[in-house]
Amino acid sequence: MTVENQQTVEGEVPPVLPEGIDIERSLEAILMVADEPMSVITLASAVSAPVKRVRAAVDALVADYDGSAGGIRRGFELREVGGGWRLYVRPEFDPVVADYVLAQNPTKLSQAALETLAVIAYKQPISRGAIASIRAVNVDSVVRTLLGRGLITEMFTDSETGAINYGTTDLLLTQLGVNSIDDLPKISPLLADGAEGFDGDVR
Structure with missing residues (x-):
């Protein structure tokens, strides 16, 4: 053989x-x-x-x-x-890395990053594959950018698929000036049929 x-x-x-x-x-x-x-x-x-x-x-x-x-x-x-x-x-170095990333990166996000961040904010917890399905584009680099900025975080890994699910962080709430995700404006009135691009519950 x-x-x-x-x-x-x-x-x-x-x-x-x-x-x-x-x-x-x-x-x-x-x-x-x-x-x-x-x-x-x-x-x-x-x-x-x-x-x-x-x-x-x-x-x-x-x-x-x-x-x-x-x-x-x-x-x-x-x-x-x-x-x-x-x-x-390592967890003990998270604050150091977070401070460095926030200091080194410009505050302005690209249109793609803003759109991806909106999907995560309204649909969290959500996997990278689901985000890509909604946006109909590859979102790998954008998700890495948002993770690096500390605006989103890995919430958990699906036990069946192994997919990481993402959610927003307190830093995003602080930058948006809101107390919780529930304070975000409802998007249903802005969509043609109230559900386009966001299946299920829509704020």
Whole structure:
């Protein structure tokens, strides 16, 4: 049986690493650009490595970032969320990062960002896929921008689909000058049929 035809129990990936590959550094690079939590099987497919080897590499990265092996504890961590792995800022550094992001980014949002923010505000909690369906465009970069500005946050991960659901933050309420999302103006009168683009309950 050739390497190409062999399979692991948990995924169809070659059981032998390509020559010269550094699996931990490769996984690290992929996780740096991942927008969603990545399962071990997905990571294994990405680096063409056995699931068992990737799982061990993920554990090694977690220990490395935590400083468990005698190294320096990093300001970020590799966390398992919703059945997948993703890099996150450690909670104790959230205020520092939030202050930096808000100071470095201009306050004006693009039209696309404002439209996406409106969808999230009126339909929260809502997944990225649902936002894209409503706006009929890819919203990945816009959602990242809104997260970076601290205007929206990850509320929870759907246990069935693994999709992250987003909602607005207190910072948005402060900038809008309202006490709660319920204080936002009703949009039904502004829509042609009172529901276009927003199925279900519409404020």
